[in-house]
Amino acid sequence: MSETPGPEDPQNPQNPFKGTPFEALFGAGGGLPGGMDLSQIFGQIQSLMQPYDGPLNWDVALDTARKNAATTPDPTPTQRQKDAVADAVQLADHWLEETTAFPSGIVTVTAWSKAEWIVNTTDVWKQLVEPVAESSVSSLSGALPAEVAAMAGPMAGFLGKAVGALLASQVGSGLGALANEVLSVSDVGVPLAAPGRAALLPTNIAPFAEGLGVSEDDVLLYLALREAAHQRLFAGVPWLREHLIGAVRDYAAGVEVNLQAIQERVEEQMRGVDVNNPESLQQLLEGGMFELPQSPKQKAALERLEIALALVEGWVDEVVALATTDRMPAAGRLQEAVRRRRAAGGPAEQVFANLVGLELRPRRLRDAATLWGSLRTRQGVEARDGVWMSPALLPTSADLDDPLGFREGAEAPEALTEDDFDAELRKLLDGGSGPSAGDAGEDV
Template structure:
């Protein structure tokens, strides 16, 4: 009797992906295999996967993402802002900056103003989206191989590479549809808490401002001015605190880098998912999407991720609370509708609307300042007791910022401190170093 054909070697044997790829190889065997010899036609499998891919750099295909975002935006009317709308936005931002001059020690951070359509918002924020999304995408794509032993990784390299690019393509579709949906809701480039445009470019989206105003019993020109005040305040803070932008973006990156693979959990999910999916259809985008939606690559939060998330949420609350506080100062006695608008914006930001949920889907975490009211109270109390300079001076270094515990008692932050006195540069450096380093048996370094 002729020898039975050898079963194809599974390079994932002994790994969490053994069942997945054993079925993937075996499912291609039999009469339909290459030459009718019961061997899997790997060329056919690779060809099916490769046919759905286009060459691209990075963890996901941004051309696909942008194209889908544009198509999502185009599902509803998206006219370019008129010259009158452009002028109205520019005037509102100019007036807002003038009002803010008396509320903060930070100078204006606005260098250019613009009114964008939703499609223009997609294109204008793309560079920052890449910085925010790619770390998460890279970890998601890389999770498939990093969970394997080195020897299995070497044997399965080609298949992993193609699957990684297929996953990258699916992520591009998710990112594109998410950014497109977000473009239909955001009011400005600072609306999600992280500035999404180049430094100094203050921008509002008139179509979305009009939609937001429609739900309020407030004149639209008041809504526009109030949102311009918030945008200009964001610009001042990020311009006056050079480390802040990188601090927030770095927290997102730290979250992505903290992704850890739950090997046992993935094995269980793979086995469950593969029972209902024909491995020969792995080249089918819908089949791959079904795997992803089933949680195949869903990772639990690690301690590093939780720490990054806590730091991010607290900093976002402090940013939004500071903006809330200075805008409250600026509108006091000038805008009777300000209290109503403040409450509408607070509720929108604190409760987390569709925009925040979409952002959470894109970067893998929620950027929602749950403690906005506490942060606003903290900044206002500090200003009342010690003045504007003391309040704004807290932003000098990230280690000086209030903590989550400080937000639990916002009126008690720096309660025993007095207003700052005039210090020489050397004295200031020494005091700051002492505060940041804490007690030490050794003398502090003189290095900058």
């Protein structure tokens, strides 16, 4: 019986990544694949990346997004389409005057192509994606053992950049898929453009309208109502934008590396993968091989974000339903079509799931709409919209479990003391930022 070669045996060198999440990636069974040495391995990684700043290579992400969006026709909106969108939004904003205490938030109105949507929403997507990407990349690159980093030499410092470049492809794929489906700039529930900038995408609205049995004019007007309602809410609630983005930052801050869990995932997904093929490695990483398990802190942040997004969408749903009563017979059918689109895994759910690990639960949206409608019926429009004065006043997950019971028995909005009123006024005068998602804690 022959002896097993020791770790110093040149015929069977010990895998320096043994016991780490990178063991399977850089050679199962204790040896490096195909006789490659560390310099060759890191050379493969370096070949996948180009110089860039920040946690993600946004040039790669945007190029990938544009290419994905271009897989279907993307004509520039005609002047006639732009005029139709402007007229629909103007009428929608007029209808909303009687349904909410918030004034119009629209400054400009336009029609976008898919490519224009990608370009004009990039700045906000960076705010949403980069905190998560930065925490994930730094955590993964930091998992490399010190002795391995020393053996790798200068190339070890580029591991995080390589992973960031590959994650950029995943981000680009997600944004490109979203660009092929999104109907307006507010379609995902988060303000993706500059405040007051309303936009709809006629190219995507046309296929959405097919088979609904509703006129194209009604479809356009209904979607314009939803866009105008989103604009009013975010303009009337200055802290809401930061509240949502802050929850994503809280999620990123909670990233924790579970070496065993990552290693098990790597080993499972590495089966049959050619590590010498850069495209194969890219597909592997885009498939979520390095997706990190959620920590308790992340789960809490995602719950806050999920509830806040459900409350936004539920409020829009309720306000639009109120505005279309006795005005648009087809509104009920369109409302259900929008809800089914979300329930079937629409663009909002898929993008948040891919980029930050969040899936919106349609049940929460319906519960939120019921809650807002019930509160308005019992206490009026001012009381319903007054809940948005502070994140501390927003309904909780428990409230959404019993939407008809939210503030049950209250006859009027809770009165603020003079000190409370002065404090809220100072916040608005100071810029209306309000407390962040993290400050609101479990009340959100």
